[in-house]
Amino acid sequence: MTTANKETLGFQAEVKQLLQLMIHSLYSNKEIFLRELVSNASDACDKLRFEAMSDPALFESDSELKIRVDFDKDARTVTITDNGIGMSRQEVIENIGTIARSGTRAFFDNLTGDSKKDANLIGQFGVGFYSAFIVADRVTLTTRRAGLSAEHGVKWESGGEGEFTLENVDKATRGTQVVLHLREEDAEFANDWRLKSILRKYSDHITLPIVMVKSPGYDKDGNITPAEGDETVNQASALWTRSKNDISEEQYKEFYKHVAHDYDEPLAWSHARVEGRQEYTELLYIPKRAPFDMWDRERRHGVKLYVRRVFIMEDADKLLPHYLRFVRGVIDSSDLPLNVSREILQHSKDIDGIRAGCTKKVLDLLGQMAENEADKFATFWQEFGQVFKEGVGEDHANKEKIAKLCRFASTQADTDAQVVSLDEYIGRMKEGQDKIYFITADSFAAAKNSPHLEVFRKKGVEVLLLADRVDEWLTSNLFEYAGKQLVSVAKGDLDLGKLEDEAEKEEQKKAADDYKALTDKIKEVLGERVKEVRITHRLTESASCIVVEEHAMSGHLERLLKQAGQKVDASKPILEINPSHMIVQKLHSNLDGEHFGDWSHILLDQAQLAEGGQLEDPATFVKRLNGLMMALSA
Numbered sequence: 001m002t003t004a005n006k007e008t009l010g011f012q013a014e015v016k017q018l019l020q021l022m023i024h025s026l027y028s029n030k031e032i033f034l035r036e037l038v039s040n041a042s043d044a045c046d047k048l049r050f051e052a053m054s055d056p057a058l059f060e061s062d063s064e065l066k067i068r069v070d071f072d073k074d075a076r077t078v079t080i081t082d083n084g085i086g087m088s089r090q091e092v093i094e095n096i097g098t099i100a101r102s103g104t105r106a107f108f109d110n111l112t113g114d115s116k117k118d119a120n121l122i123g124q125f126g127v128g129f130y131s132a133f134i135v136a137d138r139v140t141l142t143t144r145r146a147g148l149s150a151e152h153g154v155k156w157e158s159g160g161e162g163e164f165t166l167e168n169v170d171k172a173t174r175g176t177q178v179v180l181h182l183r184e185e186d187a188e189f190a191n192d193w194r195l196k197s198i199l200r201k202y203s204d205h206i207t208l209p210i211v212m213v214k215s216p217g218y219d220k221d222g223n224i225t226p227a228e229g230d231e232t233v234n235q236a237s238a239l240w241t242r243s244k245n246d247i248s249e250e251q252y253k254e255f256y257k258h259v260a261h262d263y264d265e266p267l268a269w270s271h272a273r274v275e276g277r278q279e280y281t282e283l284l285y286i287p288k289r290a291p292f293d294m295w296d297r298e299r300r301h302g303v304k305l306y307v308r309r310v311f312i313m314e315d316a317d318k319l320l321p322h323y324l325r326f327v328r329g330v331i332d333s334s335d336l337p338l339n340v341s342r343e344i345l346q347h348s349k350d351i352d353g354i355r356a357g358c359t360k361k362v363l364d365l366l367g368q369m370a371e372n373e374a375d376k377f378a379t380f381w382q383e384f385g386q387v388f389k390e391g392v393g394e395d396h397a398n399k400e401k402i403a404k405l406c407r408f409a410s411t412q413a414d415t416d417a418q419v420v421s422l423d424e425y426i427g428r429m430k431e432g433q434d435k436i437y438f439i440t441a442d443s444f445a446a447a448k449n450s451p452h453l454e455v456f457r458k459k460g461v462e463v464l465l466l467a468d469r470v471d472e473w474l475t476s477n478l479f480e481y482a483g484k485q486l487v488s489v490a491k492g493d494l495d496l497g498k499l500e501d502e503a504e505k506e507e508q509k510k511a512a513d514d515y516k517a518l519t520d521k522i523k524e525v526l527g528e529r530v531k532e533v534r535i536t537h538r539l540t541e542s543a544s545c546i547v548v549e550e551h552a553m554s555g556h557l558e559r560l561l562k563q564a565g566q567k568v569d570a571s572k573p574i575l576e577i578n579p580s581h582m583i584v585q586k587l588h589s590n591l592d593g594e595h596f597g598d599w600s601h602i603l604l605d606q607a608q609l610a611e612g613g614q615l616e617d618p619a620t621f622v623k624r625l626n627g628l629m630m631a632l633s634a
């Protein structure tokens with residue numbers, strides 16, 4: 001064996017931290033190291049099979065992909081070997097020793113220092129290769145990339161402390177071998193029965209055979225008789241191809257952990273074989289928790305595509321719409337060609353059909369959950385509601401279905417818990433109410449305390465309180481639900497329809513006439529700052545509020561776009577003033593008062609502040625306010 005190029009490299013600081021955390025927080029569930037390493041081996045074989053489709057030479061006359069697990073009680077080692085894709089020296093450096101994955105930052109940012117909570121986080125994060133160090137104080141990984149010659153083998157070794165060594169070695173067979181030198185207290189894992197039972201528990205669904213030396217038997221006198229040859233420990237059949245009745249809950253859950261790279265159990269799943277124009281099997285899961293990289297454009301995991309049980313690719317974008325990007329699982333098509341590429345996927349009618357079918361399955365699954373398992377649905381909404389809401393704008397074909405599943409906060413409970421469905425809202429509508437009212441704002445507090453709600457509160461009409469960023473997108477795409485119009489309480493002429501009686505309408509008309517001189521004068525003072533000044537019927541307590549025209553951009557959306565650096569052609573606001581408010585009455589009775597101008601500006605400024613906006617000229621506002629206070633106290 002030639003060795004050369006031996007070098008010692010340091011782990012990335014974050015890896016060191018991760019290793020420390022893992023070793024100290026996962027001691028109660030040490031056996032998962034085997035699941036993680038077998039899972040990596042299986043992924044490596046999948047990758048090889050895929051690459052070999054366009055380059056069969058990669059198989060090097062050994063196309064029977066499998067994983068081997070061996071142990072040596074005396075040497076206290078456990079060895080996991082695969083004949084998958086392997087790694088080049090550069091790949092070893094990139095993959096093992098650094099953490100390249102997105103979401104890592106978020107993981108470290110989320111650490112609390114409380115080891116219990118952090119252990120939980122590690123779980124969500126997925127422990128991967130480094131879990132080897134839970135039971136081993138030294139790990140030796142030898143690997144060779146398929147397609148490279150024997151002398152391109154690489155040996156990586158580390159005690160998991162702070163460094164690892166790398167050297168070139170000869171490796172006749174392609175693939176990866178990981179030798180775990182067990183800690184003394186973890187010697188129990190170098191045991192036939194123990195390893196097999198862990199493999200059956202966690203890795204039964206792995207589609208490749210996991211091979212171990214046959215267990216010894218006993219003769220009729222009870223003496224141990226050594227067995228010869230190997231045996232396959234797992235069932236090695238693609239779980240999703242089995243009939244539902246043959247799969248236990250446990251197996252479904254374990255399979256989820258494998259495909260989703262999650263440590264937690266799934267929230268729900270849908271498993272079906274679809275026949276008809278397209279034939280495929282889907283096994284799709286809703287996770288319990290949002291992955292760290294849900295908002296990351298470069299997130300790595302999604303739904304896995306198989307063609308007749310051969311792994312093709314993991315793709316987050318083509319198999320399901322973007323707003324369902326949290327779904328994990330597999331889709332196995334019977335129709336697609338094996339050599340399907342990303343480019344083909346892009347324009348494939350088959351894929352379109354599969355995508356539509358799977359979307360429907362997921363929405364049905366969520367629908368059932370909403371109906372029958374309220375707690376689970378609440379968990380789902382908490383974790384994925386914001387992403388899911390994108391669907392209203394993204395998936396027109398299913399808009400109504402998606403909207404039905406959406407949950408919102410409302411003035412009914414007046415808390416920020418998003419629990420009200422549109423159906424529930426409609427069920428509670430007041431007599432004479434024919435619209436669904438909502439308000440969007442920058443924060444829940446701004447929505448809840450908005451002056452625009454005053455008349456609704458007075459009349460006991462429920463208003464949805466929308467303060468997620470995505471809500472503007474949602475409401476600009478959902479104009480109607482179940483035949484009821486969705487209306488912003490901060491836009492247009494407020495038409496309360498039958499919620500107002502004739503007397504009230506008369507009164508408003510009269511107030512508008514009575515106060516015309518006042519509104520005209522304020523408009524004259526404010527000039528270009530406003531489009532119009534008028535008498536309100538939204539307010540009962542506040543002096544003023546701002547509204548925009550029916551189809552104009554809301555103040556909130558305008559601020560969001562500005563924050564995002566976009567140039568916004570803002571429309572001028574309409575100032576509405578409340579004729580029953582003292583300030584307004586005072587101004588009305590003294591149109592030529594000395595401070596009329598200041599009061600007018602302040603009515604506009606405070607309305608802007610109340611809806612969460614920022615003043616263009618806050619210093620002048622403060623100056624005016626102080627001036628008025630001085631005048632009042634004089």
Ligand SMILES: Nc1ncnc2c1ncn2[C@@H]1O[C@H](COP(=O)(O)OP(=O)(O)OP(=O)(O)O)[C@@H](O)[C@H]1O
Pocket residue numbers: 040041044082084085086087095096125126127128129130175176261
């Ligand atoms: N047996 C193996 N053969 C080839 N490459 C491997 C093997 N084990 C690990 N790797 C490489 O090392 C990378 C890091 O592995 P690790 O288990 O830490 O994370 P992961 O499997 O990518 O993610 P996760 O564990 O969250 O699912 C893998 O993505 C893969 O590229």
